[in-house]
Amino acid sequence: MSLKSTLPFSNGANARCGNVNVRNLIIITTIGIVASTYLCVSTLYSPRSPYAHLQHVPRNAPSILAKCASLNAVPSPPPNFHSRDSSDRYDPLLGAQSTLIRNATIWTGGDLGREVIHGGDILLDKGVVRSIGKDIDEKLLKTLKANDNLVELNVEGAWVMPGIVDLHSHLGVHPSPHLLGAMDGNSPHGPIVPWLRSIDGLNTHDEALKLAVAGGVTTAQVLPGSANAIGGQAFIIKLRPTTERSPTAMIVEPPHTLSNDSTSDTSQPLRWRHLKQACGENISRRYGTRMDVIWAFREAYDTARKLKVAQDDYCAKVEAGLWDDIKGETFPEELKWEVLVDVLRGRVRISNHCYEEVDLDDLVRISNEFKFHIASFHHAAEAWLVPEVLKRMHGGPPAIAIFANNHRKKREAFRGSEFAPRVLANNGIPVVMKSDHPVLNSRYLLYEAQQAHFFSLSPDLALSSIFTTPAKAAGIDHRVGYLRKGYDADVVVWDMNPLRFGARPRQVWIDGIPQLGGNLSLVSASKSLVGQDKGLRSIPKVPNWDKEREDAVKYEGLPPLAPKTITQNKVIIRSVKEAWIPGWMDVKYESEKTLGVVVFENGKVSCAGTELACLPPGSSSAAEEIDLRGGFIGPPLFSFGSPLGLEDILLEDSTGPGTSFNPYHADLPKVLGDESNTGILKSVDSLRFGTRNGLKAHLGGVTLASTSSLPGSIFTITSVFRTGAKHALDPNAIVQEAAAIHVIIERPSRSSSISVSAQIAALRKLLLQSSEGEEAEVFSRVAQGEIPIIFEVNNADIIAALIRLKKAVELKTSKQLRVVLVGASEAHLLASEIAQENIGVILNPAKSYPNEWDDARFLPGPPITNTSSVVELVKAGVTVGLGVQGGNEAWLSRFDATWAFVDSDEYLTKRQAYQMVSTNLEKLLGIEINDSERDLILVRGGDIFDAESRVVGVSIGVKGVVELF
Ligand SMILES: *[C@@H]1O[C@H](CO)[C@@H](O)[C@H](O)[C@H]1NC(C)=O
Ligand SMILES: *[C@@H]1O[C@H](CO)[C@@H](O)[C@H](O)[C@H]1NC(C)=O
Ligand SMILES: *[C@@H]1O[C@H](CO)[C@@H](O)[C@H](O)[C@H]1NC(C)=O
Numbered sequence: 028m029s030l031k032s033t034l035p036f037s038n039g040a041n042a043r044c045g046n047v048n049v050r051n052l053i054i055i056t057t058i059g060i061v062a063s064t065y066l067c068v069s070t071l072y073s074p075r076s077p078y079a080h081l082q083h084v085p086r087n088a089p090s091i092l093a094k095c096a097s098l099n100a101v102p103s104p105p106p107n108f109h110s111r112d113s114s115d116r117y118d119p120l121l122g123a124q125s126t127l128i129r130n131a132t133i134w135t136g137g138d139l140g141r142e143v144i145h146g147g148d149i150l151l152d153k154g155v156v157r158s159i160g161k162d163i164d165e166k167l168l169k170t171l172k173a174n175d176n177l178v179e180l181n182v183e184g185a186w187v188m189p190g191i192v193d194l195h196s197h198l199g200v201h202p203s204p205h206l207l208g209a210m211d212g213n214s215p216h217g218p219i220v221p222w223l224r225s226i227d228g229l230n231t232h233d234e235a236l237k238l239a240v241a242g243g244v245t246t247a248q249v250l251p252g253s254a255n256a257i258g259g260q261a262f263i264i265k266l267r268p269t270t271e272r273s274p275t276a277m278i279v280e281p282p283h284t285l286s287n288d289s290t291s292d293t294s295q296p297l298r299w300r301h302l303k304q305a306c307g308e309n310i311s312r313r314y315g316t317r318m319d320v321i322w323a324f325r326e327a328y329d330t331a332r333k334l335k336v337a338q339d340d341y342c343a344k345v346e347a348g349l350w351d352d353i354k355g356e357t358f359p360e361e362l363k364w365e366v367l368v369d370v371l372r373g374r375v376r377i378s379n380h381c382y383e384e385v386d387l388d389d390l391v392r393i394s395n396e397f398k399f400h401i402a403s404f405h406h407a408a409e410a411w412l413v414p415e416v417l418k419r420m421h422g423g424p425p426a427i428a429i430f431a432n433n434h435r436k437k438r439e440a441f442r443g444s445e446f447a448p449r450v451l452a453n454n455g456i457p458v459v460m461k462s463d464h465p466v467l468n469s470r471y472l473l474y475e476a477q478q479a480h481f482f483s484l485s486p487d488l489a490l491s492s493i494f495t496t497p498a499k500a501a502g503i504d505h506r507v508g509y510l511r512k513g514y515d516a517d518v519v520v521w522d523m524n525p526l527r528f529g530a531r532p533r534q535v536w537i538d539g540i541p542q543l544g545g546n547l548s549l550v551s552a553s554k555s556l557v558g559q560d561k562g563l564r565s566i567p568k569v570p571n572w573d574k575e576r577e578d579a580v581k582y583e584g585l586p587p588l589a590p591k592t593i594t595q596n597k598v599i600i601r602s603v604k605e606a607w608i609p610g611w612m613d614v615k616y617e618s619e620k621t622l623g624v625v626v627f628e629n630g631k632v633s634c635a636g637t638e639l640a641c642l643p644p645g646s647s648s649a650a651e652e653i654d655l656r657g658g659f660i661g662p663p664l665f666s667f668g669s670p671l672g673l674e675d676i677l678l679e680d681s682t683g684p685g686t687s688f689n690p691y692h693a694d695l696p697k698v699l700g701d702e703s704n705t706g707i708l709k710s711v712d713s714l715r716f717g718t719r720n721g722l723k724a725h726l727g728g729v730t731l732a733s734t735s736s737l738p739g740s741i742f743t744i745t746s747v748f749r750t751g752a753k754h755a756l757d758p759n760a761i762v763q764e765a766a767a768i769h770v771i772i773e774r775p776s777r778s779s780s781i782s783v784s785a786q787i788a789a790l791r792k793l794l795l796q797s798s799e800g801e802e803a804e805v806f807s808r809v810a811q812g813e814i815p816i817i818f819e820v821n822n823a824d825i826i827a828a829l830i831r832l833k834k835a836v837e838l839k840t841s842k843q844l845r846v847v848l849v850g851a852s853e854a855h856l857l858a859s860e861i862a863q864e865n866i867g868v869i870l871n872p873a874k875s876y877p878n879e880w881d882d883a884r885f886l887p888g889p890p891i892t893n894t895s896s897v898v899e900l901v902k903a904g905v906t907v908g909l910g911v912q913g914g915n916e917a918w919l920s921r922f923d924a925t926w927a928f929v930d931s932d933e934y935l936t937k938r939q940a941y942q943m944v945s946t947n948l949e950k951l952l953g954i955e956i957n958d959s960e961r962d963l964i965l966v967r968g969g970d971i972f973d974a975e976s977r978v979v980g981v982s983i984g985v986k987g988v989v990e991l992f
């Protein structure tokens with residue numbers, strides 16, 4: 028009998044008996060003994076047994092041996108991966124076309140993000156970058172040309188980069204629009220659920236998928252939510268539609284454990300697996316204290332460790348040929364814990380949500396106790412304060428995946444800083460910017476990198492933070508995150524330098540398949556922005572923040588936020604390139620040589636013009652002289668829509684105004700009066716001054732802000748206040764106590780069952796019946812057209828119903844109602860009707876997004892649609908403002924104006940875009956300020972739109988001071 032036919036496992040390297048190649052075995056073929064077993068001699072090979080004896084080799088020995096051998100495998104790409112000429116993701120139905128991108132400025136990701144190829148070409152075929160650089164493969168090109176399916180695009184020097192990689196996303200598991208039937212991100216079943224898998228809940232119809240692609244995002248790690256300590260396995264997907272339409276088809280390198288069975292497929296090199304962990308508030312809220320959560324981790328990893336030890340012992344016996352020692356035992360494994368055992372075997376990339384010093388320290392300790400590496404800490408608001416702790420991580424420091432500016436919403440995030448990326452980089456810690464979509468809209472992940480750069484992270488690391496660094500952290504940098512030969516054909520052509528605010532993709536390829544309509548979208552933009560203005564191609568020179576950054580570290584994330592100087596004395600501002608000062612002629616200086624001068628006395632402008640006009644020989648000197656370096660002076664920014672002024676830490680009830688009464692749902696306390704009062708409350712009574720968001724807004728040139736609705740309240744009397752005031756009794760603090768009434772139009776949903784008709788009936792009643800009481804009387808003032816009524820509403824049909832209500836009320840009162848729509852994502856559908864009724868619109872968020880079903884008909888804007896909501900409304904003649912959502916966003920609202928301007932493809936003037944974050948909002952809220960009492964902002968290094976400038980001071984006209992920051 029030949030050996031081969033006797034041994035079922037005689038094929039190749041796995042065919043071993045213990046550590047002995049089969050060929051060396053002594054086979055005993057006596058019938059009866061070998062009914063179910065082969066025997067092999069272990070003596071020679073086992074140090075443990077001094078005497079030769081026979082072992083009973085089980086029939087499934089080959090698979091046991093293969094399994095044991097596989098435990099040592101480490102994840103790696105297949106050999107010669109980069110010489111592939113076709114991708115495993117190549118889809119001939121969608122991606123048959125090859126593409127040659129000519130004359131590109133290619134940021135390759137190489138040389139730590141510093142490598143740029145000017146005037147290079149990129150050849151994409153069958154989902155792979157086949158050739159790239161100045162000397163592309165002409166022979167291959169010729170072949171592809173001959174096939175007649177090559178698209179050739181000359182991008183005329185435009186920036187071309189790899190597709191963006193979002194390391195932290197909930198795309199598909201928190202799909203948009205948000206509907207109760209598809210909330211699959213968080214399991215309520217315990218702090219430890221490593222057996223769950225995000226792919227099992229991934230909704231392929233998430234509207235946000237194509238929006239993210241329109242922002243240049245091509246790959247995302249879909250994480251389970253943060254409500255569990257070990258929340259489940261994460262999966263990395265490509266965001267394009269697939270022919271198969273399944274979530275599985277979206278996965279980049281499905282781990283072997285996903286398909287077929289739960290064990291490894293040893294025929295292919297091992298692939299990385301991914302796991303989500305979290306600690307701190309989000310878990311403690313549900314499952315006890317931080318101590319409980321950390322114990323849950325240790326208990327889980329202890330279980331995994333015991334299992335791993337049992338496996339290793341078992342395999343040690345098998346590999347020593349001691350088959351009798353495992354007689355009757357199967358390989359020790361448990362489906363529930365197998366992924367944690369894989370963590371201990373170093374085959375899982377962990378993404379760990381953790382904010383504070385204590386949490387980071389805990390997890391680093393656990394990584395050392397159980398000897399596993401955490402690939403990345405996410406959110407990690409305090410990571411920048413503890414670089415040494417991070418360096419102590421088992422296996423080296425993790426990457427830190429953070430937001431640029433989404434801080435202070437919760438206590439854990441209170442010390443988050445815009446300077447964290449740079450501080451981490453200075454400490455040699457890899458920095459990743461991420462969206463946590465839908466927390467931030469991943470379409471604007473690039474904006475996170477831009478802000479990191481604006482706050483002084485180097486250009487190469489800022490760009491790496493959304494391409495190469497996340498790809499490395501996720502173990503997929505052999506195929507995405509770089510533009511190199513053999514990499515996935517995930518490519519983005521940008522319309523300007525991607526570090527400039529407002530940059531948009533002109534085309535995005537995923538696996539070689541173009542994702543935007545046409546070959547290159549935004550053709551007109553390419554002419555006006557890229558073709559002519561070379562400046563927009565260059566990396567912006569950002570302001571110097573050294574002092575602020577040092578202070579941020581010194582004060583552990585809570586640096587003082589006070590102006591350096593407050594003066595009533597004369598202040599001379601030189602090198603002013605542009606000034607829009609109400610009451611003065613606009614000043615616009617075209618040449619560097621003729622920059623202008625503005626003089627302040629008592630906080631008011633006493634001259635604006637040329638040096639000769641404002642500083643004639645013999646004029647008195649000034650206490651302060653400021654060089655604006657080609658900067659700008661103009662009206663202050665105005666913030667509307669966020670809880671600014673009502674909170675210190677949004678999610679900490681004790682730092683906010685508390686929950687109000689929703690008159691549709693709750694019985695009002697008797698002490699508040701009768702039903703005519705309807706729970707209408709004045710937000711001015713809850714105003715807080717000196718909040719960090721408020722002070723930062725002030726330092727960002729946002730001197731005026733309005734409260735929006737009080738939490739839980741349907742009717743709020745809105746007030747307008749000064750962000751820099753000390754307290755409400757400060758004579759300049761309250762600009763208008765009852766500026767408007769803010770009404771939320773609710774949709775029947777989770778907490779509410781009131782119908783839209785009932786709400787409009789209530790409004791009709793409130794507007795047409797005079798009621799008593801100071802608060803309720805506000806409605807009569809609205810009915811008389813004395814103050815505006817603000818409707819927070821998105822849906823176009825409800826907007827139409829409100830317009831009908833407006834007309835009905837006006838018919839009775841013969842007065843014009845002053846109506847403002849806030850939110851208004853579908854307002855563009857009724858642009859001319861809205862304009863006709865003289866209704867104002869405040870778009871909030873400024874960049875529309877289909878959060879809820881009511882937003883479904885939103886206008887996504889370029890490059891998806893030719894036009895934006897802003898443009899459609901302005902074209903119709905509507906006064907438009909831009910709102911902000913979070914109090915933390917207020918100080919950077921100037922950049923929302925940048926986006927509105929860029930997305931208008933030059934339909935708007937810069938002045939119009941500026942008015943949307945400043946004077947239009949004042950106007951819509953009926954705020955009237957004397958020209959001489961106006962606040963003004965001083966911007967150094969440019970106007971408010973670009974990344975080269977910063978706000979260096981404000982004048983507070985009513986107070987008669989100039990403040991310098
Ligand atoms: C894209 O460019 C190719 C030529 O390279 C042309 O044949 C094709 O029509 C273009 N497609 C569109 C949608 O403009
Ligand atoms: C590439 O584009 C740049 C910028 O438009 C242009 O100056 C240069 O001449 C182009 N080079 C070629 C080879 O077409
Ligand atoms: C699963 O099994 C099928 C059929 O045997 C095979 O083609 C495929 O490659 C396997 N998938 C994985 C991920 O192991």
Ligand SMILES: *[C@@H]1O[C@H](CO)[C@@H](O)[C@H](O)[C@H]1NC(C)=O
Pocket residue numbers: 253309380406463466678
């Ligand atoms: C944590 O929980 C809060 C409150 O439920 C939620 O708003 C937030 O999105 C969660 N995630 C993070 C990253 O903090």
